[in-house]
Amino acid sequence: MSSDHKFEGWCGLDKDSVKGQMKWQPYDPKPFTDTDVEIRISHCGICASDLHTLRSGWGQTPYPCVVGHEIVGRAVRVGAAVTHIQPGDRVGVGAQSGSCLRPECEECASGIENHCQVSNTNTYAGFFPDGSKSYGGYADYSRVPGHFVIRIPEALDSAAAAPMLCGGITVYSPLKREGCGPGKRVGIVGLGGLGHFGVLFAKALGADEVTVISRSSAKKEDAMRLGADKFIATNEEADWADKYALSLDLIISTVSSPDMPLEGYLGLLRVRGTFIQVGAPEDKLPGFLAFALIVKGCKIGGSAIGSPKEIQEMLHLAVEKKIEPWIQERPLKDANQAVVDMNNGKARFRYVLRNEKHEA
Structure with a gap:
């Protein structure tokens, strides 16, 4: 199953990108493998982590960088080794998209991959073992290891599910x-x-x-x-x-x-x-x-985020208890202004970018 999708997104090119100066441009995702899933993004939450990263607040960011780690969309390409996701499934990715997953790794073997001390790849501004860079969800598509791709329950709205993922x-x-x-x-x-x-x-x-x-x-x-x-x-x-x-x-x-x-x-x-x-x-x-x-x-x-198993558990609780986060949807085309508004504390309480051309 091949892909001819063009990977484009809002790229932060330097520290001033947090001031609403991200640029829409193409980028090269990680090479596709049998363990990967490709997602057509419909929604992506804006997290404070995005702001810290855009301005290199936690250390030097590897620009260009596409932020966004509260990603929801449809699986459009699924590697042969991925068994829990099928093409067409509505799925999500949170702040982590890689760990070592070795059976001898105490953290990965016990289901707390988010605390893996061997190899831990953030969904954006990180690096996979092959040296390729991770790119986030202010974009049209996302390509990530399938282990960290979560199925979204049918009863949960995509815009509501996105900010739950981080x-x-x-x-x-x-x-x-x-x-x-x-x-x-x-x-x-x-x-x-x-x-x-x-x-x-x-x-x-x-x-x-x-x-x-x-x-x-x-x-x-x-x-x-x-x-x-x-x-x-x-x-x-x-x-x-x-x-x-x-x-x-x-x-x-x-x-x-x-x-x-x-x-x-x-x-x-x-x-x-x-x-x-x-x-x-x-x-x-x-x-x-x-x-x-x-x-x-x-x-x-x-504490830092959670494991894929915990995320799935949380989403089912959200359905059971009918949890409705307070969100404000913003068009993906207006991501720069949304980042500025987020930085100025205007969100009540989470902005979610909506990719209108993929929402259907």
């Missing part, structure tokens, strides 16, 4: 792993693309109480509409750290600021509570006294 799984994975469910009180720091998914999935997993923690009360009404039970505005409540001390079992932090009041957040944890950082700042996190952990036996950790 934004959703980034919070779902630690929520599920750390025991979010009945009897648990959960805090979500930040109410953006990640944070709003944090509220939705914490409630879907059965948490007794969900508290949103933000700098101001500007998003309080949105938080309550999403299902939150409480709201803490840290810049408006002078005694918030004392008032809400020992009130949460688990905190998921989606913010990425070196100035966040981390020690105050840790004070909100109950005995043996857990703080998980998923927001990835370009600078270091603030320091804190070790006693914030020692006295209560608390722990602090991090």
Whole structure:
């Protein structure tokens, strides 16, 4: 099964591309192999990671770069070794499109490929073992290893599914792993693309109480509409750290600021509570006294996206619980303006690019 598709997309050529200066142009995808799937893209979410990468915020980006790792579309070419995907299936790809997958790899063999320490390829701005570069979803087509291609449940809208493939799984994975469910009180720091998914999935997993923690009360009404039970505005409540001390079992932090009041957040944890950082700042996190952990036996950790198995599990939960993310669809042709608007904090809460010529 051959392909004559032309690979074109919005290419970031330098650090100024984040200012709405991406260029639509062709690029060369990885060579097709029997383990690959080619996708005709209909939707792609815009993630904060896209902005960090476009401006080389996490290190030098290998330009040209096509960002976008919340990809949904139709499989149009399927390698002979891929058995779980058929041509015509509606599929998705998240932030990871490669790992070593060796049976001797502890992470890959145990189903946590997202933490593979041997070979981990990001869906864009990464490199495959053969040296070819990975390109993302602000484009017409995507070619990726089939292991990381997920079937989208029929009951789930494509535009809604797209941002779940990174934004959703980034919070779902630690929520599920750390025991979010009945009897648990959960805090979500930040109410953006990640944070709003944090509220939705914490409630879907059965948490007794969900508290949103933000700098101001500007998003309080949105938080309550999403299902939150409480709201803490840290810049408006002078005694918030004392008032809400020992009130949460688990905190998921989606913010990425070196100035966040981390020690105050840790004070909100109950005995043996857990703080998980998923927001990835370009600078270091603030320091804190070790006693914030020692006295209560608390722990602090991090989490990165999720495995293909977890993503599939999350999508089925989204169908079961009728989860509806707050998204705003933007035409793919307007990707530059959408990136600028995202950078200016205008998204409520996730932009999804719609490739109108492929949507049908």
